[in-house]
Amino acid sequence: MELGILHQDPTERQRELVMKIRELGQNKFAARADQYDREGAFPFENYDDLREAGFLAVTIPEEYGGLGADYQTYCMISAELGRWCPTTALTFNMHAATFMWSFQIADSMPMSDEDRKLHNERRIGIAAKVVEDGAIFAQPFSEPNTAAAAGKSPFGTTATKVDGGWKVNGMKHFASLTGAASYYGLVVTRDEPGFESDMKGAMYLAVPADAEGVEIFGEWDVLGMRGTVSKSLKFTDVFVPDENMMVPPGIYYQGARDYPHMFLLLCPTYLGLSQAAFDFTINYIVGNIEGGPAKGGEARLSPAKQMSLAEMRIKLEQSKALFYRCMSEAKYQPSKADRLRAYCSQYTVMEHANDICRLAIRTCGGRTIFKRFPLERLYRDSRCGSLMLPWTPEICMERLGRESVLDPNELGEAA
Numbered sequence: 001m002e003l004g005i006l007h008q009d010p011t012e013r014q015r016e017l018v019m020k021i022r023e024l025g026q027n028k029f030a031a032r033a034d035q036y037d038r039e040g041a042f043p044f045e046n047y048d049d050l051r052e053a054g055f056l057a058v059t060i061p062e063e064y065g066g067l068g069a070d071y072q073t074y075c076m077i078s079a080e081l082g083r084w085c086p087t088t089a090l091t092f093n094m095h096a097a098t099f100m101w102s103f104q105i106a107d108s109m110p111m112s113d114e115d116r117k118l119h120n121e122r123r124i125g126i127a128a129k130v131v132e133d134g135a136i137f138a139q140p141f142s143e144p145n146t147a148a149a150a151g152k153s154p155f156g157t158t159a160t161k162v163d164g165g166w167k168v169n170g171m172k173h174f175a176s177l178t179g180a181a182s183y184y185g186l187v188v189t190r191d192e193p194g195f196e197s198d199m200k201g202a203m204y205l206a207v208p209a210d211a212e213g214v215e216i217f218g219e220w221d222v223l224g225m226r227g228t229v230s231k232s233l234k235f236t237d238v239f240v241p242d243e244n245m246m247v248p249p250g251i252y253y254q255g256a257r258d259y260p261h262m263f264l265l266l267c268p269t270y271l272g273l274s275q276a277a278f279d280f281t282i283n284y285i286v287g288n289i290e291g292g293p294a295k296g297g298e299a300r301l302s303p304a305k306q307m308s309l310a311e312m313r314i315k316l317e318q319s320k321a322l323f324y325r326c327m328s329e330a331k332y333q334p335s336k337a338d339r340l341r342a343y344c345s346q347y348t349v350m351e352h353a354n355d356i357c358r359l360a361i362r363t364c365g366g367r368t369i370f371k372r373f374p375l376e377r378l379y380r381d382s383r384c385g386s387l388m389l390p391w392t393p394e395i396c397m398e399r400l401g402r403e404s405v406l407d408p409n410e411l412g413e414a415a
């Protein structure tokens with residue numbers, strides 16, 4: 001049976017890294033996924049395995065001690081993780097994407113010589129936290145005022161300059177990895193006259209999870225992606241040292257605007273999930289799954305099931321083709337066509353993930369809503385993709401429509 005999410009022409013290095021994840025995913029993560037889902041528990045064992053295999057530093061360049069995966073390589077790794085445990089893939093993305101900001105994105109963007117020098121010094125320490133200490137980073141950007149996460153208003157969490165660092169106050173919600181992360185990477189607004197309403201001055205700070213004034217609150221008893229443990233966080237006068245600045249001031253805003261493919265990094269999780277639902281359905285129908293139809297039996301002869309499988313395959317191939325093209329177009333200031341295609345890709349991957357899972361359950365039938373099979377969990381997990389800001393399907397559609405007919409000078413800064 002054909003299985004696989006690798007891009008058509010991987011390099012040797014890409015194949016090696018993806019195959020390592022496949023080995024971990026297939027042999028270990030897949031078997032643990034049900035329990036994390038039932039208990040709404042964070043996949044600590046999977047992170048221990050990823051740490052041992054060096055993958056916590058996957059997006060950190062080799063000269064800083066990491067595995068040096070670039071954007072495309074990381075996308076393939078993330079999709080492979082998503083096949084075996086979507087919760088692990090989604091949380092791991094918060095961690096791995098953090099270092100894309102500090103390295104790949106920061107390196108591609110203009111900044112003053114002074115900022116570049118300071119940033120280069122600081123990121124030696126940032127990389128060491130992962131490479132040497134095995135730290136896990138979360139990315140709780142979202143706030144109850146969702147306009148900020150959608151890129152339409154300044155973040156309400158603030159940072160006030162104090163001797164040697166910053167005092168952080170505010171609240172974040174949907175903070176995946178609460179209780180598991182060693183650092184919470186926040187985007188904050190500078191609390192100084194002139195900066196209050198300034199999105200451009202937003203700063204990206206890593207708050208130590210054990211710092212005084214950090215509080216986890218709220219519940220996380222949800223439909224899907226239950227093991228992400230995405231509770232709320234409150235910060236009261238939390239001290240963050242200067243060296244925990246992930247990118248120089250202004251770079252987050254500029255990156256969000258000029259390196260839009262950063263927000264596409266949630267897709268591979270759901271692409272892997274789609275592949276998993278498709279693979280399961282084929283295997284179920286031909287009789288390779290215990291508790292399902294008999295091997296080589298009648299199920300595979302049903303024209304209705306064959307048509308459903310055809311529809312699933314078309315959607316999966318559309319998602320893959322669009323995403324694979326877009327992942328090779330990720331760069332600083334892509335063309336308008338590339339940016340609009342990235343919105344199309346996000347829309348397609350997220351909407352198709354849920355649709356493929358819907359079709360999978362309909363095709364396989366009632367027995368697959370039992371929790372002994374992974375399909376009902378994939379179905380619930382898949383529903384979360386379209387909820388994730390800043391690129392929900394509605395926002396993608398809105399941008400695609402506006403940017404198709406309005407000139408850049410009519411779109412405004414927050415476009």
Ligand SMILES: Cc1cc2nc3c(=O)[nH]c(=O)nc-3n(C[C@H](O)[C@H](O)[C@H](O)COP(=O)(O)OP(=O)(O)OC[C@H]3O[C@@H](n4cnc5c(N)ncnc54)[C@H](O)[C@@H]3O)c2cc1C
Pocket residue numbers: 094139140141142143146147149150152173174175176177224225228230384386387388389390392393394395398
């Ligand atoms: C499993 C899971 C894990 C998550 N983990 C993280 C995480 O680790 N870090 C993090 O930062 N966030 C995370 N999120 C949060 C996520 O990105 C959203 O912030 C969260 O789902 C809350 O958004 P909402 O639907 O309540 O927002 P609302 O603002 O109520 O949005 C509802 C819908 O309205 C539309 N909408 C909202 N604003 C606009 C606008 N300005 N223009 C046009 N349409 C708009 C969108 O389509 C949106 O889906 C996670 C979410 C989920 C589901």
